[in-house]
Amino acid sequence: xxxxxxxxxxxxxxxxxxxxxxCSSQSGHNTVSWYQQALGxxxxxxxxxxxxxxxxxxxxxxxxxxxxxxxYSSELNVNALELDDSALYLCASSVGTGVNEKLFFGSGTQLxxx
Amino acid sequence: xxxxxxxxSMESNEEEPVHLPCNHSTISGTDYIHWxxxxxxxxxxxxxxxLTSNVNNRMASLAIAxxxxxxxxxxxxxxxxxxxxYYCILRGFSGNTPLVFGKGTRLSVIA
Numbered sequence: 081x082x083x084x085x086x087x088x089x090x091x092x093x094x095x096x097x098x099x100x101x102x103c104s105s106q107s108g109h110n111t112v113s114w115y116q117q118a119l120g121x122x123x124x125x126x127x128x129x130x131x132x133x134x135x136x137x138x139x140x141x142x143x144x145x146x147x148x149x150x151x152y153s154s155e156l157n158v159n160a161l162e163l164d165d166s167a168l169y170l171c172a173s174s175v176g177t178g179v180n181e182k183l184f185f186g187s188g189t190q191l192x193x194x
Numbered sequence: 195x196x197x198x199x200x201x202x203s204m205e206s207n208e209e210e211p212v213h214l215p216c217n218h219s220t221i222s223g224t225d226y227i228h229w230x231x232x233x234x235x236x237x238x239x240x241x242x243x244x245l246t247s248n249v250n251n252r253m254a255s256l257a258i259a260x261x262x263x264x265x266x267x268x269x270x271x272x273x274x275x276x277x278x279x280y281y282c283i284l285r286g287f288s289g290n291t292p293l294v295f296g297k298g299t300r301l302s303v304i305a
Contacts, residue, residue, distance in 0.1 A: 084237075113292060122281060122295030123238065136292055170237045179226050179287050185237030 084173050084186035092192045093161050101156045101189045103171030109184070111177055112154040114146060115170040117188070123170055129154055130177055158191075166193045198282045203300040206272045214267040214299055216282030221262050224287035229256065229267050231278040232298070238281065241267065277303045 085104045093099050105112050111130045115123035125138035129148035143159040152173070158165055168190050172183040199217040206212040218227070228243040242249055242256045244265075249256040255268040269276055281298040285291050 115293075115295075120297075122279075122297050123293075125292040125294065128292060138292065172237070177291075179285050179291055180243070182240040182243075183230075183238075183293060185239065187235070187237050 084171055084184050086169075086171050086186035086189050088189060089187070090190045090192075092194065094194050095161055095163060097161050097193075098157065098159045099161060099191065101158075101169050101171075101191070103154045103156070103173075103186060105152045105154065105171075105173030106184050109173035109175050110152050111174045111181070112148055112152065113172045113174075113183065114154070114156045115172065115185075116140075117168040117170060119167075126156070128177070135177065161193045163193050166191060198284060198296055200280075200282055200296065200299045202297065203302065205302045205304060206269075208274060208303055208305050209271050212269040212272045212276070212301065214269075214280050214282075214301065215264065216266070217264045218282070218284055219263045221284055222286070225284040226287070227256065227258060227262075227265050228283045228285050228293065229254070229280060230283065230293070230295075231276075231280045233275075233278045238295075241280070243285075272301075272303045274303050274305060277301055 087102045113128040114126040117123040126140050128136040132148045145157045148154045168188040170188045172185045174181040174183050229241040230238040232238045244256045257266045279298040279300050
């Protein structure tokens with residue numbers, strides 16, 4: 081059973097550019113969540129996808145968008161990058177959205193915006 | 195979401211028990227208490243969760259106060275691999291509830 085994998089592991093972009101981050105969920109998991117973790121802070125919830133539909137969103141602007149594919153893998157897209165978007169982006173998968181579900185996290189993509 | 199309060203950092207000697215406290219005085223009756231930890235250069239990892247009764251698993255034990263306004267994560271014998279940031283999180287019973295992380299407690303383990 082493979083865990084959650086994210087690509088790329090590191091990425092450098094310049095302000096104003098667009099970026100796409102990818103996540104392969106753990107086998108059998110139909111729910112994917114994305115989190116942003118700034119240096120020294122806890123992860124902040126961006127949004128969640130359940131069976132290809134967005135079904136929850138945190139306090140992030142519309143330039144943060146996502147997709148979930150039929151195989152339950154997912155993408156996070158960020159348009160018009162800003163310096164403050166520099167962070168570790170974490171993907172987590174789970175079986176469903178219930179309160180007892182454990183989230184399994186990938187190791188993240190470290191995004192630097194210059 | 196209800197808030198939790200944790201010490202910024204704690205230190206433990208290897209092979210000794212560690213008690214990581216968490217205060218959640220505004221917890222509601224249907225909030226579950228979840229603990230995750232984040233090892234260096236990794237994503238968070240699930241540790242344990244509970245509602246009212248104390249819980250044990252292979253990683254840790256969770257002791258929940260009778261009034262549920264506080265809880266304690268117990269690592270029975272700390273190892274160097276347990277050095278991590280530990281997050282105490284309240285998760286509401288309604289569906290579609292994301293994890294809301296605070297800053298957590300940074301645990302250092304001394305050999």
